[in-house]
Amino acid sequence: MNRATVEERFLKITKRFGKLSGVWPEQNKFVKFLLWAMVDITMASSMILQTARVIHIGTLDVVIEQSSLIGAAILMMVKHGNYVLNATKLESLLNDMSEDWATNRMKEELEIMTTYANRGSFLAKFYFANAGVLTLIFLQMPWSPRLIHMLKHQNTSPPLIYSIPGYYFVEDDREYYYYIQLYLSLCIYVVLVVFISCDTLYMVLVQHGCGLLTVAGYRFKNAVKKNSFSAKCTETNAKEIHESVWYSIHGHQRAIMSVLLRDSISCHPN
Numbered sequence: 416m417n418r419a420t421v422e423e424r425f426l427k428i429t430k431r432f433g434k435l436s437g438v439w440p441e442q443n444k445f446v447k448f449l450l451w452a453m454v455d456i457t458m459a460s461s462m463i464l465q466t467a468r469v470i471h472i473g474t475l476d477v478v479i480e481q482s483s484l485i486g487a488a489i490l491m492m493v494k495h496g497n498y499v500l501n502a503t504k505l506e507s508l509l510n511d512m513s514e515d516w517a518t519n520r521m522k523e524e525l526e527i528m529t530t531y532a533n534r535g536s537f538l539a540k541f542y543f544a545n546a547g548v549l550t551l552i553f554l555q556m557p558w559s560p561r562l563i564h565m566l567k568h569q570n571t572s573p574p575l576i577y578s579i580p581g582y583y584f585v586e587d588d589r590e591y592y593y594y595i596q597l598y599l600s601l602c603i604y605v606v607l608v609v610f611i612s613c614d615t616l617y618m619v620l621v622q623h624g625c626g627l628l629t630v631a632g633y634r635f636k637n638a639v640k641k642n643s644f645s646a647k648c649t650e651t652n653a654k655e656i657h658e659s660v661w662y663s664i665h666g667h668q669r670a671i672m673s674v675l676l677r678d679s680i681s682c683h684p685n
Contacts, residue, residue, distance in 0.1 A: 418513040432612035440506035464581030501680035535622030539615035627670035
């Protein structure tokens, strides 16, 4: 199975969002730089506005409300920065994955790898669906109260609700309300793209590593079991056992190196 087929079958969502966030290898460097700048500028400005609200109002409720949002923004920037700074390692991991799929293997071993790859693809799709639904809920927060207010034909002004509370350095929020909402929508879009790209990459790579470890264990177990009932251990049998065990150990080492390399570019605990 070549790389294009692997990406089409198991990495479709991950690749799409990886390109949108600028962490996918083989992208144009200028496009990557623009995407990195968009992520960093958007998140940095968002944290400044949220911090300004804490300083401007200064109540305990505001501090608690903003701390979770600021923490999430910092986590996202660290996560994205790790993938950007370790782009070479990520490319190496994806190249190794392609080589693993291109290697001639027994039917049973391919079935094991396919099972884990499908699991990784399913987790990525589930994560994408969950994140998409939550994003839509988040985006509609400012508009639902205004819609209800319009339907009730009240004489008062519609409520000003922001999906991301902050101090926006304007005298009249109502005058700039729609511009602020447009900016907040961009912030939410950036968060969605970065989390989906980075987290689904991690999911797929974890499942691929699990598949390699399972294949190594299967090959070792199969080599020993196949020859355990032989009355004689001929030179041919010994050679087959030695070869199978060697491939099993080599596969296990490759899987371990893949796990270590993966963990070095992610923010996830082991």
